[in-house]
Each structure stands twice: as C-alpha cells, then as structure tokens.
Amino acid sequence: MAQPKSFRARNILTLPLLGAFLRWRWGRAVLQSIFFLLALLLIIDGFTGPQLAPRNLATVAPWVHYRGLIVLVLLLMGNLFCMACPFHLSRSLAKRLSKRGRRFPRHLRNKWLSIAALFTIFFLYEWLDLWASPLLTAWVIIAYIAASFVLDAIFTESPFCKYVCPLGAFNFAYSTLSPTQIQVMNPQICAHCQGKECVNGSWSPQRLVRTDTIPVQTPDGGLTYEARQVEQGPQGVLGCPTTLYPPQLRSNMDCILCLDCVRACPHQNIALIARPPASELFRPHLWLKRWDMALFVIILSFMGLMNAFGMVPPVYALQEQLAQTFAIRSEFILLALIFLAGNIVLPISLTLSAAYLTRIFTRQKHPLRHIVAAFAPAFVPLGFGIWFAHYAFHFLITPLSIVPVLQEFLGQSGEWARFSTPVNADIISFIQALALLGGFALSLLIAQQTALRLFKRQGMLGFLPWALLLLVMMGFAFAIFTMPMEMRGSALMG
C-alpha cells in the first residue's frame, strides 16, 4: 500500500536501516535485552560492588547518567526509553504465561496512581538517600521487575506502564514535547478494518483468516475497493499495551512507543511521524478534561522544583525550623510534611486559586475543572525546563565518570583522572538558564493562546493569574539553581 505523500517524507519508519530495524518483529526485543542486561549488571554491582555511590554502577548509571540522558532523548527524539525499557521483557513473559487476565480496576484507571507513585519514589529517594546506596537502588530495580511481572500477569492491559511506573509517568508527561508521534496514515482504511489489530493484537492461538475490503486510491485520484486477506495466529503480536487506539491518537500521553501497533496493523497503516515539538500542547481539548490528568502534569512540575529544593542548603534550615516549632524528631515525618506541602498542597491550592481568579477576572462561568484542564499543558515546558536544568547539572559534573566505574566493575583499575573532568561551570549554568528560560517562554505562550481561545476579548485578563503562577515558579527555580547544589552520585576524583 503506497503511503500518502504527506506521510512519506515524515515517516521515520521508512528511513533506511533505522526504519527497518524499528519495524522488525524482534527489533524492540533486541533493545530491551540490551537494557535488561544492563539492569542485571546494576543489580550485581549493587549487591557485590563497593558501597560507595560514585564508584558503583547501580548508583551512577541510573541517578546520574540515565536521568541526564532521558531528558535529552525526550526532547530530541521521543519516548525511546519506554521503547527499550527492560521491564517489558517481564511483561511479555507474564502475558504469555497468564493467557487472558482481567481489566485493571476501573477506579484505578487514571493518573491518581501515577501521582502517588511519583510522590512515593521521590520521597523514598530523599528519605532513604537512594542515590547514595547501591544496595537499595538494586532493590528498587528488582521491585520494578517484580511489579511489572505481577501486574501484567494479572491484568489484560499493561497497568504497570500506564498507571503505576513513575519512570513511565515522567516520560508520558514530557514526551508531549517530543518531535515524534504515532499516527495512522489513512483513517478511511481504519474505518474498513474489522479486526482493529493495532489495539486488539494480531496474536491468536489458532490461525484465523478474514477478508477486509479496503479503499485504495487509483492512479487518476479516484477511489476503488480492494479485498485483502488478513491473518491472525500464533506468530502475531500483542496489541497496544496501554490500550490506545491509534486512529484516535493525537497525543504522546500514555504511548510507550513500543510500535506493537505498527507490527500488528495488517494494512501497514501506521507511521511514526516527525512533528513540530510541543505541537500537541497548543491544541485545544486534546487531553481529557479530568482533574487527575490536569493535576498530574501540574504536580509533576512542582515535584521538579521540590526535587531540586531538596539539594540546596535552605531545605536543611526548613527541616530544623519545623523540628523546633513542632518538636518533631523523626526525619520521616519532617520530610513527609515538606513533601506533602510542596508536592501536593501547594500545587493544588495555587492551581485552584489561579483558576478561581481567572473566573473572577473574565466574569465567565466555565467550570474550574475545565479551566485547570485547559491551562495544564502550559506547565509542561516549564516543568521540563526545571527537570532538565536539574538533571543536566548532575550529568555534566562528570559526564564520563561511568567509564572508570565500568572499568572497576570489570576488575580493571579505573582511570579516574582521565574520565572525571567536569564540564566548565559556566557552560552548565548557561545550559540551565537556557532550559529554564526556554521552558518558561513556551509555557507563557501556551497559556496566552489558551486564554485567548477560551476567553476571547477577556483573554489577557484570563492569562494573568497563570502568567503570575508560572513567573513565581520560574523565580523559585532560578533562586534554587543559583545556590550551591549537592553533587549526588558524582565525585571529582583523580
């Protein structure tokens, strides 16, 4: 089937070598196997290697390098880390072993669970100093593998990826900025496709054959219909693990870029297209008008602030102050209070206040939920800028330190003097400022366009509360990043 011209140039799956590799039935399994092997190495070093964070693969690889690279890859390419995620191997195994499970409970099919999972992992990271403990990090990796296996063995869709995994939640939110997206090429074909294999899968225990009558363009631009035999069987692949339906897909949210839909579609009707970065954030009504969805991206941007705040001196002064005022000795309770306030209470109350002020200023009666949902995409670029500035800092302190750590893991002596040179501090500051300012500018633009669209002539009045909130977040982020930050997991040796 010839691809429409508009797709041919933009379809990454038609690129030589790369496209063929991505479409190949085992392409993803190869990537996953490599990452699974890496995960095993981290677990081994976590249990048996030196319990010194900067010298152990289990701490340096995930907390310094993975996080530094993930923001770059999301920004430049897309959700490639979910595509290569090693935890999917256990998912696939669970699916084969469990036959057909049941659906994930309806009341859990939302982003509240993702918010709770993100909150938990960031809290544990801070409370248990995960970045400093190779052993605990190894246990976290094992917990991931076990959780993905158990959940996917019990339920039909892939609830671990879609609702539970904090890494996936982060990738979902920020892949909405990415320059690639899954898209069907010809919706007319989908309308005549009986099996909808993209979501249902082309796998079945017995061989099944059916005939689809598909519209095709004639050379003179007319339309004719063609009968095509479609086969399902044991050689088929599973359908979309996160139960997305590609003909209706307009966003990267919840797409793990597994390309199972591409492999399952019997009419080769799905493309991985190049698109303008962040374009979906400008489109109205693309995300569902749900509290959980809107607050998920807003809270994640505040988590970026709090995560960075946890590494600068004022956090210790705040802990001290709280301890004295409320006579609390437990670090667990102190941290829990700070995390609850900064990651949950503050974002929700500020968001509701902004939405309420918007209604007062514009004198329009939109429900608060609709206003918050409309402005939520504006928090993605600034939130991403904050995370980028933070992760880039840790990564660029010693970007090549993984080499001597690997050398020592393999029993050689680590060439620390050669590979632990930091990137110039001014360059790091410049990159951080660029990420923050770029994210802030884009957030303002999205918020402004949203306000104009929603409130027409009162648009600028509706924009004001959100611009102010974004400005406060930006000011807070700048204040944090100009303070001395802990160099967690990195060491300047040699």
Ligand code: SF4
């Ligand atoms: S994308 Fe492919 S499998 Fe899905 S409905 Fe369209 S033609 Fe059918």
Ligand code: SF4
């Ligand atoms: S199968 Fe679903 S998750 Fe995988 S690439 Fe297609 S739409 Fe995305």
